[in-house]
Amino acid sequence: MEKLEKFDFNDKTILVVEDTETSIRFFDAALKKTNANTLFAEDGDEAIKLFDQNKVDLVLLDLNLFTTSGFDVLKHIRSKDSTTPVIVQTAYILSGEEQLSREMGANEFMSKPIKLNSLLESLNKFLR
Numbered sequence: 522m523e524k525l526e527k528f529d530f531n532d533k534t535i536l537v538v539e540d541t542e543t544s545i546r547f548f549d550a551a552l553k554k555t556n557a558n559t560l561f562a563e564d565g566d567e568a569i570k571l572f573d574q575n576k577v578d579l580v581l582l583d584l585n586l587f588t589t590s591g592f593d594v595l596k597h598i599r600s601k602d603s604t605t606p607v608i609v610q611t612a613y614i615l616s617g618e619e620q621l622s623r624e625m626g627a628n629e630f631m632s633k634p635i636k637l638n639s640l641l642e643s644l645n646k647f648l649r
């Protein structure tokens with residue numbers, strides 16, 4: 522496996538909230554390169570449970586989830602904790618979604634498809 526020494530997050534835990542199989546595979550492969558500890562939630566309720574039960578250093582949050590929406594997850598996270606970086610990522614850019622995400626406390630907004638390098642640079646910005 523390619524070594525990415527610049528992006529070594531072996532002491533960090535990243536919660537990935539994502540319900541699409543191809544995206545889950547992308548994040549899994551990308552984050553394995555960084556040695557980060559990863560938690561995966563495929564719906565909002567699971568995401569909230571995992572966030573509450575673990576010390577999470579960063580959240581990668583899909584907005585379009587089958588049950589509880591990404592906005593509800595973001596609202597929950599910010600009601601508990603104002604500092605954990607949250608990167609919202611979505612495939613469907615609806616009018617106002619980015620602004621609403623930022624108003625609700627998201628640190629960054631990425632549209633899919635996400636390039637590996639921009640993901641890693643983003644993680645680096647918030648985790649180091």
Ligand SMILES: [Mg+2]
Pocket residue numbers: 539540541583584585586
């Ligand atoms: Mg989705």
